[in-house]
Amino acid sequence: MAKFNKKKSSELPAINTSALPDIVFMLLFFFMVATVMRENTLKVQNVLPYADQVEKLDKKDLVMYIYAGKPSSRYQQTMGTEARIQLNDNFADVSDIQRFIYAERETKREELIPFLTTALKVDNETNMGLVSDIKMELRKAEALKINYTTRTGEAAQNFE
């Protein structure tokens, strides 16, 4: 009967974890590919307002970004506390917007130019005067498609 009397180990066999690195690597590659590093370094405060009637802004290559808001605390010494515009990586004046739009258009293929959208990323506390000036410049440059970039949420939160 010794034949059948195999020694049964009382411990559970260890789970084979040799495939774990493969799984983790798969996840790792997914996130590495999906990651979009921020293109511009923000130099202005940018707390976006809330809205709920929003449309998604996909096709990132067809979007031009204009930031506006008070300079971040790091730049307040030199730039003051008045709300400023930021184009690409630098502070800019209202008069620079037209040049910026034309420069952006240069980099795009000609047939895509009518689909270009300007995303206005403007801080919650900015005065409408500056925003109106930006809009006026955009009209002059014939960049008529705009998008007020917001966070998704109840609009009433803007008053808090």
Add this chain to the structure above:
Amino acid sequence: MARRSTPEVNAGSLADIAFLLLIFFLVTTTIETDSGISRKLPPMQDEEVEPPIIKEKNIFKVIVNRNNDLLVEDELMELSGLREAAIAFLDNGGGVGPEACTYCQGAGDPTSSDNPIKAVIMLVNDRQTEYGTYVAVQNELVGAYNELRNRSAQRLYAKSFSQMEADYDNINYTGNRERLKEQIEEIRDMWPQKLSEADPKN
């Protein structure tokens, strides 16, 4: 002499290293999809062009002053009431004869708008108005239009307008795209977004 085989490298900590990297990328990733309220700016106009004459009753005046107070038709209003007021105005359908609105369900008040096609919402803001307030007001007005469009789409095609738009953008949509586009255009023509913005006052 005993034959030595090359010892196997212990790969047990490989998972740890991969996890470390994974966690780093997880934390730094911001899968951003921006969203916001899309608007179209009016093109620059020549000075000579006479503005079209619009009847006073077809204009819904929304003013936001420098203290972020909301004045709707010269009356102070809370933001929460704005959408309802805008719907009541757009959906009024007070017109008679050729200006009558067949799909409106509003009160039909003769002192309010004739027809949604004629109705214009005028938004005036001050240069000192906060951007957040402005976006909130825009949001409510766009919301009013969306609600009315959804209502009409639900009645005509048993589908909400936002669903129709989503279907149109969806590449896997199996229905007839051409017809869907026509339907979307039709609803848009029923409730055109006539939102005029005046230059801000000081």
